[in-house]
Amino acid sequence: MARAATTTDAFNAVAEPRRRQILDLLAAGERPVNDLVELLGLAQPQVSKHLRVLREVDLVHVRDEGRQRMYRLNAEPLKPIHDWLAKYEQSWNKRFDLMDDVLDELKEAEERDGSDD
Amino acid sequence: MARAATTTDAFNAVAEPRRRQILDLLAAGERPVNDLVELLGLAQPQVSKHLRVLREVDLVHVRDEGRQRMYRLNAEPLKPIHDWLAKYEQSWNKRFDLMDDVLDELKEAEERDGSDD
């Protein structure tokens, strides 16, 4: 099997840095494709392709405005990622794992020193 | 160019559901590979391969314990993901985008109604 499609969920869609950039830009407000093309310095087709992925996981909404297509952020699909991360948050904030690290080093030292019976 | 390697960063490593499961299991404490194999119901080589990816992005630490290898969670590399998400948090919590949605619908209705002038 190959890797899961980028359009499987927000986790996969957002793993690509360019797509995160796009979302970051859209966070400031609605924008037509060409704006993004300029801001990102990418070729237009690549931007359209990234936008397609973001659309498929519902991270952006589109609206037709004349010959332009206005893209707008829809952050809701990011919530599952945030929710999943919640349980790990203490690990880096409160240095909860400091204790684990110490225990680890103790065990390793123990093995090194007292290894010969 | 192909997709970025899964070992590029935590974003990519964590896009795979199995690897998130592994981290979830390790969140409860250190475990040898075979424990994970049983708990996940996966073949041992696949588990080892997932663990390798997690190791390469430093999401797990290993410790030799006799013929077993004890894996432990290291959540720190998840922080960048959390940090990136921070700016979107309000979007789903406080329904900040409700306003945007309303504006959107107004615009669309406007277009529908006043289009034939």
Added chain:
DNA sequence: TTGACGTATTCCCTTATAGGTATATGATTG
């Protein structure tokens, strides 16, 4: 209608995934 503009899609290519299966490596026991 013709042409220019804004955007999406298609095709080609290189690369790497994830799973399956077999096997290699390292540590322990007898």
Added chain:
DNA sequence: CAATCATATACCTATAAGGGAATACGTCAA
């Protein structure tokens, strides 16, 4: 030392990514 356990790696296959380039499509202006 041989056998076994715990884990890692190698090899194979199918699949699809993302970039580049060309082109198709829809809209508006003259």
